[in-house]
Amino acid sequence: MDKKITNYIIYAVFIVLLFLSTLFKSFSTDVLWPKDQNAKGSFDGIIFSDPQDISGLNVTRTIFKENNKNLVKYDVSFLYEGDFGNLRILGNPVSQIFLPNKMNPVFSDVTLKGEYNKINNALFQENLKLKDLYKKVPDHEFSTTSKIRVPLDKEVPEVKFSMLYEPRQITHGLKGNIAQNAVFVTNARVESFRDTTKQEKGIKNESKNFQESGYYVNSIEVINEKQIKSISFESTLNSIVFIISLATAILLIWLDKNKSQVPLLISMMLSIMTVSRFLDKGATTFGILFIWTITGYLASLLSYAITSEENKIKTRDFKRSIAWTLIFLLVNIIVFIIPRTF
Known part of the structure; x- marks a missing residue:
């Protein structure tokens, strides 16, 4: 068999071993x-049972520390113009909600049904700036949990x-927190929605609102631009x-020079160091x-086999491979x- 063909077969064996090595649990997207x-x-x-009875809905959002x-x-x-109705508070508020007198919240843990899947699709296909990064996280779509129901009464026409809440954190395993976001949804007509979140140095606030299937949606992303650029640069360079x-x-291998063992080995070891990230996987310490x-x-041994005259690994190659491996x-x-220790 032609020596070049044999060398390419040996290199193909290395490539197979290389990709098989990434199947271990030590290499995964979860890293x-x-x-x-x-967390999801x-x-x-806020979702109203009778949104047509609501007018003058004003919302002000602020993210702070x-x-x-x-x-x-x-x-x-907002102003309530109906007789008797209900509103549901979406998500999990982290503190007590102080409502006007005669409005008594009721604990009621449910998952709301509706066109919320369309809202998720609109967010992760078009409207979120970091949509491609969010999709790398399992269960990235927003849920529609609600634990509080509030009865509405015509005796309380003006409600404030x-x-x-805690905003959703987006965390990279090597870079830490890179962004946080929050998405406000209501099925009532919104008269005014204001964002008063302060713009910090190196942090960019991206907000967007849209209508989807009868719902008003307003999202905000607080993005650490430096870390996002760093992740993108490292991924591209890798x-x-x-x-x-x-x-x-x-x-x-095509040039088939006996003195090419060291550059060949270096290229093979660079492949080992970059293959997992190329497949969008991280590597654990193990x-x-x-x-x-x-x-x-194994790459060192195969590099000696490829660059030897008879494609054989000699006894001394085992010892030299140990030295290369330690380096x-x-x-x-x-x-x-x-x-990683810093």
């Missing part, structure tokens, strides 16, 4: 987007109250390095220290492990 730090969010808002905790506050006011490492290895190290040792391990510790 980059941890499930326990990206719920819509905020209190005791190192981010909170979103909605100040709501405030609701306090993909470029991975593709170049493959192309370099293929070119070196994966970096053990699985990458084992794969690196590879040290580089991984410096580049990937140590930065």
Whole structure:
């Protein structure tokens, strides 16, 4: 068999091993987007049983920090023109809601039905700026939980109250919190909706409102632009390095030079370091220290086989591969492990 063909077969074996290694639990999307730090969010808002009886609905939203905790506050006011009705408060307010006299809230834990799936589709297809990042999080769609029902009465025509929530946090496994968002939904006509959230340095507030299936929707995203740009840059750079490492290895095999073992090995080890991120997976400390190290040792042996005259691995190659693997391990510790401790 032609030596180049044999070399490409050996390299193909390496590629198969490379992609198989990413199937271990040590490599997963959950490393980059941890499930326990990206809890499923719920819509905020108020849903009326008879929205035609509501007029002059005004909402003011503010996101602020209190005791190192981010909170979103909605100040709501409206006029009730019906006889008897109900409103439901969406989501899970984090503090008591003080209502006007004669309005007594009732605990009632339900999941509301309706066209909320269309609202989610509109948010994650068009309206949220970071929609592509949110989709990497399992159960990224907003839920329609409601635990509070408030009876409405014609004896209380003017209603004012405030609701306090925790905004939904979006957390990257290596960068920490990169954004927070809140989505207000109501089925009544909104006369005025104001955002009074302060714009901080390096933080961008993206708000948008739209109508969907009879619901008014107003979303806000508080985005750490520096971290978002860093994630995008690192992902792009990783993909470029991975593709170049493959192309370099293929070119070196084609040139078929005996002195190409070191550059071939370097390209193969770069492929190991970048393949998981190329597949949009993160690597755990165990994966970096053990699985990458084992794969690196096998890559070293295969690089000797490819660049030898008879495609054979000699006894001394096993010892030299240990040295290369230790260097590879040290580089991984410096580049990937140590930065995680800060």
